[in-house]
Amino acid sequence: MNTDRQLCIGFSLSATWMKGHSWRAPDSGVEKLESIDYYIHLAKLAEKAKLDFLFRADYLYVSPQMLGDSANFGSPDPTVMFAAIACATERIGLVTTVSTTFNPPYVAARQLQSLHWLSNGRAGWNIVTSIEGAENFGNSPMPSPQVRYAKAKEFTHVMQKLWASFPHEAILVDRESGKFSDPDQVASIDHSGEFFRVKGPLTLPAHKSGAIPLFQAGASDIGRDFASSVADAIFAAMPDLESGIELRSDLRRRAEQHGRHPSTMKVLPGLYFFLADTREEAQALFELANAHFSIARRHAALKSVMGLDLSGFELNDRVTAAMLPDPNQPVRSRTHADLLRRYIANYEPTVAEVLARPEVLGSAHWVSVGTVEDVLNDIIQRFDAGAIDGFIALPGGSEQSMALFFEKLVPQLVERGLFRSEYTGSTLREHLGI
Numbered sequence: 001m002n003t004d005r006q007l008c009i010g011f012s013l014s015a016t017w018m019k020g021h022s023w024r025a026p027d028s029g030v031e032k033l034e035s036i037d038y039y040i041h042l043a044k045l046a047e048k049a050k051l052d053f054l055f056r057a058d059y060l061y062v063s064p065q066m067l068g069d070s071a072n073f074g075s076p077d078p079t080v081m082f083a084a085i086a087c088a089t090e091r092i093g094l095v096t097t098v099s100t101t102f103n104p105p106y107v108a109a110r111q112l113q114s115l116h117w118l119s120n121g122r123a124g125w126n127i128v129t130s131i132e133g134a135e136n137f138g139n140s141p142m143p144s145p146q147v148r149y150a151k152a153k154e155f156t157h158v159m160q161k162l163w164a165s166f167p168h169e170a171i172l173v174d175r176e177s178g179k180f181s182d183p184d185q186v187a188s189i190d191h192s193g194e195f196f197r198v199k200g201p202l203t204l205p206a207h208k209s210g211a212i213p214l215f216q217a218g219a220s221d222i223g224r225d226f227a228s229s230v231a232d233a234i235f236a237a238m239p240d241l242e243s244g245i246e247l248r249s250d251l252r253r254r255a256e257q258h259g260r261h262p263s264t265m266k267v268l269p270g271l272y273f274f275l276a277d278t279r280e281e282a283q284a285l286f287e288l289a290n291a292h293f294s295i296a297r298r299h300a301a302l303k304s305v306m307g308l309d310l311s312g313f314e315l316n317d318r319v320t321a322a323m324l325p326d327p328n329q330p331v332r333s334r335t336h337a338d339l340l341r342r343y344i345a346n347y348e349p350t351v352a353e354v355l356a357r358p359e360v361l362g363s364a365h366w367v368s369v370g371t372v373e374d375v376l377n378d379i380i381q382r383f384d385a386g387a388i389d390g391f392i393a394l395p396g397g398s399e400q401s402m403a404l405f406f407e408k409l410v411p412q413l414v415e416r417g418l419f420r421s422e423y424t425g426s427t428l429r430e431h432l433g434i
């Protein structure tokens with residue numbers, strides 16, 4: 001067993017445990033999602049378990065799946081949510097999501113630095129290039145992945161320059177001389193690039209705890225290249241062990257090519273877990289979470305992920321590499337499409353197996369269903385195999401499943417020396433060891 005490394009654990013505040021028909025259970029507690037008090041309660045549970053950070057994904061459009069039979073009180077701005085949570089917590093990191101495709105970097109740099117300031121050094125930024133939502137930001141269609149990543153690169157560069165434009169050291173507070181700040185240390189950035197023109201400096205000084213850690217999600221070839229050049233952590237879609245080993249070793253190789261030490265970058269897949277006292281109960285939770293996925297809905301999801309229409313086939317027909325559509329056709333996310341292509345090419349699964357894959361039913365996350373011991377072994381297996389540096393917990397099934405995570409699973413990881421029992425720092429940088 002691995003003894004010299006420790007897991008890094010984040011906790012997602014998106015209500016994944018209410019998916020499918022799970023919210024309809026009489027004791028689901030779904031009404032609580034309407035109030036920030038509930039999220040603050042969960043944040044405190046995660047902090048009590050000494051987790052590294054809280055996390056929230058974000059999308060800038062209302063998808064049809066958000067309405068109708070799925071539990072949803074809308075999607076508040078995660079940075080605003082974390083501002084409220086910051087004031088009710090002390091140590092846990094707060095990783096918000098901000099799209100580089102739709103926001104002006106000056107506004108984003110200011111919001112992130114503000115969160116960093118009011119949480120006392122606990123902010124993190126999950127950089128996303130987004131899949132949809134262009135219609136809410138003008139008449140232009142969604143830019144190509146190449147353009148989105150080129151923009152993300154420049155956006156991130158501008159953010160970093162803005163954060164450095166007003167260094168913490170510029171604040172002097174020297175009563176004797178009457179100098180509150182040193183204007184010579186505050187400088188404009190005069191950025192003029194392909195996408196942005198920004199003069200600077202930023203309206204507030206950098207927090208004394210240091211730079212805001214960067215996360216990134218999106219793992220196509222250009223996505224990996226961008227992530228490995230800049231990210232401290234990667235939120236990864238990792239449906240199986242093989243794809244995880246490949247992804248982490250490739251990202252580490254690319255980081256070295258960018259002149260970075262690979263251990264400075266953590267690969268953190270989403271872990272969508274369904275925990276119960278018995279395997280049968282856990283499986284029942286899993287089925288409830290997917291009960292809304294009729295066969296017709298699964299075929300439609302498959303078509304939207306990779307442009308493959310299998311609706312004319314029997315469920316036990318085999319799917320082969322020859323049936324895959326042109327790899328160069330535009331897809332919503334190359335990451336999800338490539339994962340599924342590789343799975344089909346390697347295993348020639350049945351139609352039913354393809355329709356049950358995490359890439360089709362969700363966001364291609366690692367699904368683990370069973371008792372605390374089962375999920376624990378799953379985590380240890382991936383950690384020892386070098387597929388992960390930790391994970392972002394996406395609780396599935398029920399509040400009880402989440403309670404088992406906090407009350408049993410995390411303590412087991414601590415007992416095995418794989419996770420901290422106390423915080424040693426109070427900033428996100430310190431938790432991540434950077």
Ligand SMILES: Cc1cc2nc3c(=O)[nH]c(=O)nc-3n(C[C@H](O)[C@H](O)[C@H](O)COP(=O)(O)O)c2cc1C
Binds near residue numbers: 097220222224
């Ligand atoms: C695990 C994962 C999580 C993502 N989370 C978000 C998100 O919260 N908001 C968003 O707008 N896009 C999100 N994306 C989309 C990516 O930022 C990116 O736009 C998309 O995956 C296309 O890039 P790719 O071709 O590299 O996959 C996510 C993608 C992945 C793989």
